[in-house]
Structures are given as structure tokens and as C-alpha cells.
Amino acid sequence: MALARTRAVALLGVDGALVDVEAAITSGVPGLHLVGLPDAALNEARSRVRAAILTSGEHWPNRHVTVSLFPASMPKRGSGFDLAIAVALLGAEGAVSAEACAGTVMIGELGLDGRVRPVSGVLPAVLTAADAGVETVVVPKANLAEASLVPGVRVIGAGSLRALVARFRDLPPPDEGEDESCEEASAPQPNGLAARSRARRGDLDLADVRGQADARKVLEVSAAGGHHLLFTGPPGCGKTMLAERLPTLLPELDRDAALEVTAIHSVAGGLPTGQPLITHPPFCAPHHTASRAALVGGGSNRLIQPGAVSLAHRGVLFLDESPEFAGGVLDALRQPLEEGEVVIARSGATSRFPARFTLLLAANLCPCAATKVRDCTCAPSIRQRYLARLSGPLLDRIDLKSELKEVSRAELRYDLELAESSATVAERVLVARDRARRRLADLPWRTNADVPGRELRRRFAPPHGALAAIDQPLADGRLSARGLDRVVRVAWTLADLTGKDAPTASEVTQAFGLWQGR
Ligand SMILES: Nc1ncnc2c1ncn2[C@@H]1O[C@H](COP(=O)(O)OP(=O)(O)OP(=O)(O)O)[C@@H](O)[C@H]1O
Ligand SMILES: [Mg+2]
Ligand SMILES: [Zn+2]
Structure with a gap:
């Protein structure tokens, strides 16, 4: 019997666990058998791995192949195990040295042509490997920048199975396209990364908002203490405008918080490839038609996704036109507001996503959308019922409530030079946050709201x-x-x-x- 081992990572939410991938080739009926609680997507690995091995010019063993994933009790989802399975199999075959690949963690999906395709959740997976003391991690080349945010581990980005195999054989890389080769990560460069998020905030500024002195002050208080906030007022008075500028008042995330936030967005997919570290507090604004799963997370057993509350972790969750959200959907916010995280249970396993955010709600006072109070045609009972859609228990958890008045024409025209810029206010916010931080030193909380x-x-x-x-x-x-x-x-x-x-x-x-x- 020929045997070889590689490793992979199984993710539950943003928490991961190392998985041993063992391939054994024995006599018996030819075929590839996967054991150890694989889900449907992982089961499809059998055809992908076979095709990838053949198109990479390797031999496919026409014997009985068993691939087992340990610990068997841990549910394993998705396609990220392909690479670990393929290399274990080639190790068992003797096509690569079994010692060379043992102990290395490999993450990646294989295309039928042998290319290594990007997967979600690479950052939390590499964090898991690094925490467990793994020395080398192989990831899809498209996820290399993300993986190399993790200090203390050697990261190789693989473009194709063929190139990875050549590397294990100590052969020169095969003659193929730039994207298919392997590349080793250089040391993380945190400073280059911060520039991007600054540039991104550049286009919104609190100075764009005229008048509304009270609401601006309340926004500053929210930024300084991390307090939840409700803006009410007639249409067109600047509620949405103000809300969108809350992130411009917040300080950059520290390194730990940035990794925590980036890990969540990595699981959700869609991190930019070039500079993936999220260094600025996220701003997440789901539409009022969003489902409960979109808001708090969920999905099928096959694909458990973080919701808006987690994508807003350490940032702002903005619910515009909040009374228009379905009642049950808003009530689902209560648990993450209390716990600071979301736990999703599916078939015996629970996935955890952090969800500590500043909740920002905006609401009109009535459904008729009259811009002037005197034009409102709603009966008093309708007005009352409209805001009552935001349930008492939810409103109870909102620290700051601010009713905006319509901006006068004079304010719109002349208030320009009076309006403070985001930079000025952000400075005061930073000073206030520092005071709180010093008071809370040695305690696990960062802001007063925590x-x-x-x-x-x-x-x-x-x-x-x-x-x-x-x-x-x-x-x-x-x-x-x-x-x-x-x-x-x-x-x-x-x-x-x-x-x-x-x-x-x-x-x-x-x-x-x-x-x-x-
Ligand atoms: N205080 C303000 N200063 C400058 N421009 C403003 C102000 N209020 C409103 N505006 C202008 O009106 C537009 C609408 O503002 P905004 O969307 O913030 O209003 P709103 O209160 O959210 O209204 P709605 O209830 O209809 O959503 C803005 O894009 C801006 O051009
Ligand atoms: Mg609005
Ligand atoms: Zn009305």
C-alpha cells in the first residue's frame, strides 16, 4: 500500500481547524473514494482532481484510491480541498516525494485544466495554519496577497497544479503563462495598504452637509463612543447624506481589528486581489428589501455566508428607510446587538461570525414623503404607526435619536464656510476615543458603547x-x-x-x- 499526507483547513464561519488529508493506493476496484464527512461540493472534487491530474500530464492510478479527511467528525465544505487531495494522491503514487508535501497546508480549487482557482476564506484559513505552527501554506495565486497578510508563515501562491508539482520535484517551472506559475509571498507591507482606504474616503466629506448643526453633533458623538443612532426627518433634509459620512469620522482600524474584519470579508468573497487588507471601518448599507439571512447571515449548509451585521463588524451598519424593512428582519438584529456575534447552526456544526457594529437607522416620519411638514397628508394614526414599525425593544437599544428639520434655503446657500470638514471632526473624535481607551486600558473594550x-x-x-x-x-x-x-x-x-x-x-x-x- 502506498500512502501520502497533506493538510488543509476546514472553516466554520471565521474559525478554522486543520484537516489531515491522507491518500492511500491499494489493489482493488479502480476508483477514488472520499471519506470523512465531505459535503456535495467536496464530493465533486473527485472529478475535478482526476481531470486536473490528467491534464497536468500526470499519471492517474488505475487502482483503488481512498482519500480520507481527519478529523472525520468535522464538517468540510466547498471546493478548497482539491489541491490538498490532488497532491496527496500524487504523493501516494510516488509522482512527488511524500516527505516534501507532508505537513504543508494546501488550499485551492482545481479547474479541469489544472489551474488553481481562487477560493473564499483564505485569510482565516492561513491564520488557522499559522496559529497551529504550520511552516508553509500553498494558496491559489489569486489569493496570495490576502494570504501574505499573515505574519510568521511561508506562503506560496500556486497558479497551476503542474507548476506546484514541478516545485515539489525541485524542477524548473514548466514553460507556461505568468498566471500559472508559482510565486512566493514577500513580507507583509502594512503601510502600503493603508493608503488605499484613505483615498477611498476622499470623496465624501461632512463639509458637504449644510446646516443640521444638531444632527452633525450627534453624528460626532456616535463616532466618538460607538453609539447606535437614529435619524428621523422629512425627505431630502440630509439623513442619508449624514449617515454615509459617519465612516469619514472614524479612526483607522488597528492591525488586529483589520485582520478580523478582512477575515470576515474573505469568507464572504470579493476582497480586492491587489491590496486586500481592510484598514478602514467598513460601511454596510443593505437595502430595505434585504432578507433576514442577508442581514444576519445564513444560507444553505453548502454555503454559509456572513450577513450585513458581520460585514459591518467594527464599522457601521446603515439601514436607510428603516421602517420599510420587514418587521421580523429588524427583530433579528437584537441578538447580534446583544452578543456582538452571530452563530449559525447547520447539520450539527455551528459557524461563528463576529458582529460588533454601530447601528445607524434613518427614517422618514411618515410614509407620504412630503418634504414639508405642512404638506403631509397622513392621518395622525398612520404617522404614529409608521415609526412604530421600529419596535420598542429595538429603539430602546438606540443611544442617540435625532430629529432633523428641513434645511432652509438660506442654510443651503450660505452655510458653506461654517460647515466643518470630516478631518476637523475626526480629530476631536480621535482625542475622545483616546481618553476612553486610556480609561478602558487593560479591559477588553475599546469604546464606551462596548x-x-x-x-x-x-x-x-x-x-x-x-x-x-x-x-x-x-x-x-x-x-x-x-x-x-x-x-x-x-x-x-x-x-x-x-x-x-x-x-x-x-x-x-x-x-x-x-x-x-x-
Ligand atoms: N443639509 C444638506 N446640505 C446639503 N445638501 C443637502 C442637505 N440635505 C439635502 N441635501 C441635498 O438633497 C439630497 C437628498 O438628501 P438626502 O438623500 O440625504 O435626504 P434624506 O433625508 O435621506 O431624504 P429621504 O428621506 O428622501 O431619503 C442630497 O443629495 C443633497 O444634494
Ligand atoms: Mg434618504
Ligand atoms: Zn405624511
């Missing part, structure tokens, strides 16, 4: 007297216990923005006003 209620009450209760301002609302029920925590968090952010060491009665009063929305 601090759980229990810890907030224990460690960060505002000084005595500051809370007296909200005794009355608490007594008469206008402010709930959950609401109180939210008010206190925002009060801390207001203190951070004004350079105070702790909130006073003034910040608490303001924060209560922002929570109430007036």
Missing part, C-alpha cells in the same frame, strides 16, 4: 450628584433601566469629547435628551 451594563455600573458610575438630573424620568418611567445604562454611556462620551474626567449633571442631562430624541 462596556457591558454590569461593568458600567460597577466601574464607571458617574460621580454622585451627576445622576440627580434623571431621577425624575426614572421615577415616572420615561427612562428604563436599560435606557439608564445607555444614557450613562453617552454621558461618558460627552465628557470625553469635552475633556472632562467624568460626566457631570450637564452631560447626563444632554445624554438623556439625546436618548429621548429631543
Whole structure:
């Protein structure tokens, strides 16, 4: 019996596990048998691997071939195992040295012509391999830039099975196209990557928005503390405009957060090939027709995809025209808002995706879309019911509520030089975030909004007297216990923005006003 081993990675959400791929060639009925819980796509690997081996000019063993994937209990999805299977098989055949390929992790789908096709989830897979101490990882060449973001592991981008085999045989690369050769990654270059995301934010600026001083201030508070925010107001007053500019106020992601965010987008597919590291907080704005799965993640057993809440991880989830979302869809937000992650269970295995985002909702006050309040033709009951589509429990979790008024013509015309730019506001946001960060040093949270209620009450209760301002609302029920925590968090952010060491009665009063929305 001839035997050889390679390795691959199975992903559940953004968490991965190493998988041993073992090929054995024995006498018996010719054919390729895959064992170890492969899904349907992986089962199709049999035909792809066979075709790829033949078109790469290698011999196909006309004997009984068993490929097993360990641990067998771990579900394995998708086509990313092709490369590991093909090389294990060639190792068992003696076509490449079994020692040379043992221990190497290989990720990639094979085309029938032997090319190595890109797959999703390469970044979390390489992170898994690096964490497990693997020395060398082979990935599809198109995923090389993404894979080489991971420090401490040697990464080879394979263009074709033929070129990879030549490399294992220590032969010069076959004479073929540039894309089909193998290429080794150079060291990660984080600095070159940051430039792209800066350039991308360049075209939106808070200075484009005239008037709306209150709403701009609220946007700044949201950026400084990571607080959820609701904008209401008549059509055309600038709700969408303001919302789209929230990311321009946020600081760049640190390296760990950037990798975390990029890993999620890697699983979702669609990272740009050249400079894949996402260094700026993402902005995700699903349309109001989005399904529950699109919002919180899901899909079939074969393809479990992160939802908008995860694509917005460490950034902004913007729901424009929020009352138009189907009720059940919005209610699905509650769990990720509480937990900061989404867990999707399918056939005995659970996939996990982080989902810690700032929620930004926009809503008109009524469905008739009148631009002036006096033109509104809606009955009071309809107006009331429209906003009530945003359920109480959801609104309870929104720290800041801001009602915009229509901008006057004078403001539209003359307010130009008064409007602060994103850069100016972002600087204040950064200073406030630094204050919070220093206060939260050694604690696992980064912003005021992250601090759980229990810890907030224990460690960060505002000084005595500051809370007296909200005794009355608490007594008469206008402010709930959950609401109180939210008010206190925002009060801390207001203190951070004004350079105070702790909130006073003034910040608490303001924060209560922002929570109430007036
Ligand atoms: N405050 C403002 N400053 C500058 N331009 C504005 C302002 N408000 C609205 N506009 C102009 O009106 C357009 C519509 O604004 P925007 O889409 O932000 O309004 P909205 O409040 O989201 O309206 P709707 O409820 O219809 O979605 C903008 O593209 C912009 O050209
Ligand atoms: Mg709008
Ligand atoms: Zn109306």
C-alpha cells in the first residue's frame, strides 16, 4: 500500500481547524473514494482532481484510491480541498516525494485544466495554519496577497497544479503563462495598504452637509463612543447624506481589528486581489428589501455566508428607510446587538461570525414623503404607526435619536464656510476615543458603547450628584433601566469629547435628551 499526507483547513464561519488529508493506493476496484464527512461540493472534487491530474500530464492510478479527511467528525465544505487531495494522491503514487508535501497546508480549487482557482476564506484559513505552527501554506495565486497578510508563515501562491508539482520535484517551472506559475509571498507591507482606504474616503466629506448643526453633533458623538443612532426627518433634509459620512469620522482600524474584519470579508468573497487588507471601518448599507439571512447571515449548509451585521463588524451598519424593512428582519438584529456575534447552526456544526457594529437607522416620519411638514397628508394614526414599525425593544437599544428639520434655503446657500470638514471632526473624535481607551486600558473594550451594563455600573458610575438630573424620568418611567445604562454611556462620551474626567449633571442631562430624541 502506498500512502501520502497533506493538510488543509476546514472553516466554520471565521474559525478554522486543520484537516489531515491522507491518500492511500491499494489493489482493488479502480476508483477514488472520499471519506470523512465531505459535503456535495467536496464530493465533486473527485472529478475535478482526476481531470486536473490528467491534464497536468500526470499519471492517474488505475487502482483503488481512498482519500480520507481527519478529523472525520468535522464538517468540510466547498471546493478548497482539491489541491490538498490532488497532491496527496500524487504523493501516494510516488509522482512527488511524500516527505516534501507532508505537513504543508494546501488550499485551492482545481479547474479541469489544472489551474488553481481562487477560493473564499483564505485569510482565516492561513491564520488557522499559522496559529497551529504550520511552516508553509500553498494558496491559489489569486489569493496570495490576502494570504501574505499573515505574519510568521511561508506562503506560496500556486497558479497551476503542474507548476506546484514541478516545485515539489525541485524542477524548473514548466514553460507556461505568468498566471500559472508559482510565486512566493514577500513580507507583509502594512503601510502600503493603508493608503488605499484613505483615498477611498476622499470623496465624501461632512463639509458637504449644510446646516443640521444638531444632527452633525450627534453624528460626532456616535463616532466618538460607538453609539447606535437614529435619524428621523422629512425627505431630502440630509439623513442619508449624514449617515454615509459617519465612516469619514472614524479612526483607522488597528492591525488586529483589520485582520478580523478582512477575515470576515474573505469568507464572504470579493476582497480586492491587489491590496486586500481592510484598514478602514467598513460601511454596510443593505437595502430595505434585504432578507433576514442577508442581514444576519445564513444560507444553505453548502454555503454559509456572513450577513450585513458581520460585514459591518467594527464599522457601521446603515439601514436607510428603516421602517420599510420587514418587521421580523429588524427583530433579528437584537441578538447580534446583544452578543456582538452571530452563530449559525447547520447539520450539527455551528459557524461563528463576529458582529460588533454601530447601528445607524434613518427614517422618514411618515410614509407620504412630503418634504414639508405642512404638506403631509397622513392621518395622525398612520404617522404614529409608521415609526412604530421600529419596535420598542429595538429603539430602546438606540443611544442617540435625532430629529432633523428641513434645511432652509438660506442654510443651503450660505452655510458653506461654517460647515466643518470630516478631518476637523475626526480629530476631536480621535482625542475622545483616546481618553476612553486610556480609561478602558487593560479591559477588553475599546469604546464606551462596548462596556457591558454590569461593568458600567460597577466601574464607571458617574460621580454622585451627576445622576440627580434623571431621577425624575426614572421615577415616572420615561427612562428604563436599560435606557439608564445607555444614557450613562453617552454621558461618558460627552465628557470625553469635552475633556472632562467624568460626566457631570450637564452631560447626563444632554445624554438623556439625546436618548429621548429631543
Ligand atoms: N443639509 C444638506 N446640505 C446639503 N445638501 C443637502 C442637505 N440635505 C439635502 N441635501 C441635498 O438633497 C439630497 C437628498 O438628501 P438626502 O438623500 O440625504 O435626504 P434624506 O433625508 O435621506 O431624504 P429621504 O428621506 O428622501 O431619503 C442630497 O443629495 C443633497 O444634494
Ligand atoms: Mg434618504
Ligand atoms: Zn405624511
